[in-house]
Amino acid sequence: MSRSEIRVGGLGGQGVILCGTIIGKAASIYDHKHSGMIQSFGPEARGSSCSAQVILSDEVIGYPYVRNLDVLVAMSNDACHKFLPELKKDGVLLYEEELVSFPEGTRPAKAWGIPATRFAEELGRKLVLNIVMVGFFAGVTGLVSRQAAEAAVRDSVPAGTEGLNLKAFARGYEYGRELVGGAA
Amino acid sequence: MKASPEGVLTGVHFMDGDHAACEGAIAAGCRFVAGYPITPSTEVVERFSVRIPTVGGMFIQMEDEIASSIAIQGAAWGGAKVMTVTSGPGLSLMMEHIGLAVMAEVPCVIVDVQRGGPSTGLPTLPAQADMMQVKWGSHGDYQIIALSPNSPQECFDLMIRAFNLSETWRCPVFMMMDEVVGHMVERVEIPPADQIEIVPRRWTTKKPSEYRAFEPGPDMVPDMAKAGDGYKLHITGLTHDERGYPAMNVPAQNRLVRRLSDKILKNRDKIVDVREDGCEDADIIVVSYGITSRVAGAAVEMARGLGLKVGSARMVVCWPFPDVEIARLSRKAKAIVVPELNLGQMVGEVERAACGDARVYLVDHAGGSVHEPERILETILQAARDAGLGFKTEAERS
Numbered sequence: 001m002s003r004s005e006i007r008v009g010g011l012g013g014q015g016v017i018l019c020g021t022i023i024g025k026a027a028s029i030y031d032h033k034h035s036g037m038i039q040s041f042g043p044e045a046r047g048s049s050c051s052a053q054v055i056l057s058d059e060v061i062g063y064p065y066v067r068n069l070d071v072l073v074a075m076s077n078d079a080c081h082k083f084l085p086e087l088k089k090d091g092v093l094l095y096e097e098e099l100v101s102f103p104e105g106t107r108p109a110k111a112w113g114i115p116a117t118r119f120a121e122e123l124g125r126k127l128v129l130n131i132v133m134v135g136f137f138a139g140v141t142g143l144v145s146r147q148a149a150e151a152a153v154r155d156s157v158p159a160g161t162e163g164l165n166l167k168a169f170a171r172g173y174e175y176g177r178e179l180v181g182g183a184a
Numbered sequence: 185m186k187a188s189p190e191g192v193l194t195g196v197h198f199m200d201g202d203h204a205a206c207e208g209a210i211a212a213g214c215r216f217v218a219g220y221p222i223t224p225s226t227e228v229v230e231r232f233s234v235r236i237p238t239v240g241g242m243f244i245q246m247e248d249e250i251a252s253s254i255a256i257q258g259a260a261w262g263g264a265k266v267m268t269v270t271s272g273p274g275l276s277l278m279m280e281h282i283g284l285a286v287m288a289e290v291p292c293v294i295v296d297v298q299r300g301g302p303s304t305g306l307p308t309l310p311a312q313a314d315m316m317q318v319k320w321g322s323h324g325d326y327q328i329i330a331l332s333p334n335s336p337q338e339c340f341d342l343m344i345r346a347f348n349l350s351e352t353w354r355c356p357v358f359m360m361m362d363e364v365v366g367h368m369v370e371r372v373e374i375p376p377a378d379q380i381e382i383v384p385r386r387w388t389t390k391k392p393s394e395y396r397a398f399e400p401g402p403d404m405v406p407d408m409a410k411a412g413d414g415y416k417l418h419i420t421g422l423t424h425d426e427r428g429y430p431a432m433n434v435p436a437q438n439r440l441v442r443r444l445s446d447k448i449l450k451n452r453d454k455i456v457d458v459r460e461d462g463c464e465d466a467d468i469i470v471v472s473y474g475i476t477s478r479v480a481g482a483a484v485e486m487a488r489g490l491g492l493k494v495g496s497a498r499m500v501v502c503w504p505f506p507d508v509e510i511a512r513l514s515r516k517a518k519a520i521v522v523p524e525l526n527l528g529q530m531v532g533e534v535e536r537a538a539c540g541d542a543r544v545y546l547v548d549h550a551g552g553s554v555h556e557p558e559r560i561l562e563t564i565l566q567a568a569r570d571a572g573l574g575f576k577t578e579a580e581r582s
Binding site: 021024025028029034035036037038039060061062063064065067152 | 196198364367368369370371475478479480481482485553554556557
């Protein structure tokens, strides 16, 4: 059975949960896999660090929480260092490189950074940084197809903002593909 | 009859169990909800309050759960399909009126998105510790129906069944969700309205002069009349005769209370739903319900990988308790393992039904999360050792 465990972490207001939702939706509705998303729920979801756990699987998901984290998507320094200990040994870290820093020699081996907030600002709205991260996730990991992720972005964002959000997705996706040496 | 297309959100969605439960209620024809929002069930009424004005229904946010649980009963006698939604502390407040709904045979659905207790306990975290409360929480002898969904999809599907059961048997039907099922987001497929089977209200066909409000039909259930339609209705929590008038004597009590129980217990074959997998030749059977059944599934797979014959039986309906089914399984198996998110509730019923034919093991949990599959596996392996069954070790397997 192929099971991938993802955690998206960041600050309340960065669109962390929507980022996790789009990844899950892309997998379950458009890539026809099984997926489940559980958001952190409680005091921590209101203002400080918050996170979404997403499980992707070829089979029905039994245990719904993260146990053996394959991919950590970190949009803030706090979230990155809070959840890094649960990332498995050869797990992948995707991070907002202008918001996250590592003490000397602590950056994991498979870590890929992106200036997602700056990209979002260049596109005209800082708000779409989470969609840049969805694109980056799809581009680097390939765990959801580009087509599925774009479809999920399209029906998850407010009407009238699809164009901007798809541009944000493409920016993150292509940046990710280049980093890992694949064609965009 | 088929569901009214109005309000049925046909299509494929990525939504959580609370939202799916709300959509199930709307598809089932629920047009009145009174509630007092409480974590982790709030999203059900939040969505209902936004959705229901578009299909011609009503949501009232009441002053508390006591009021909610009686407002829905008024609306039911006014002709609406009704629901209230709560979690443990609110459920405790509803107990008196749940008894009234049983006694006056009011079709209603009560959603309990279970969280850790007692008292305010763990508002944002799961448990399955209200299983006995819904069965026994109100005073007196009675039977209710309780369903236990294990996914957002089932929150939709079973909600429709919950309404259908409440209309058929005229009793409170409980949707025993939990925080994880309520808040986890998954694929939910909502079929077209013409593929959703709906049980309408059992309206009487008798003339007002011939109608007796609590005269049972062949299935032991009386037909209803709408308040205001010219029928004489007297509805009381007191022991009553077939006209609905108080009759506080031993024969009337015997007749009424026995019928209220029997209409569920003697029709239990039409209600119970146990999903069995690999039980035919199993030595050990894991009996579970709700979210725990998903984690149990992972443990069963692990145990099969070690060469054990392990079956799984999931109680989709927990009340009435599937005692006939559990008794049959316990005659075939050597042991039954019962994981649940409480310190031992339904396991007592399993022991009662197994009647010593199979040894019963509880895998308890005080609540706040779900079991790690390894904990359930550990108990399966203990049961195997106690029964003298051989199995591979993890090392031999790898």
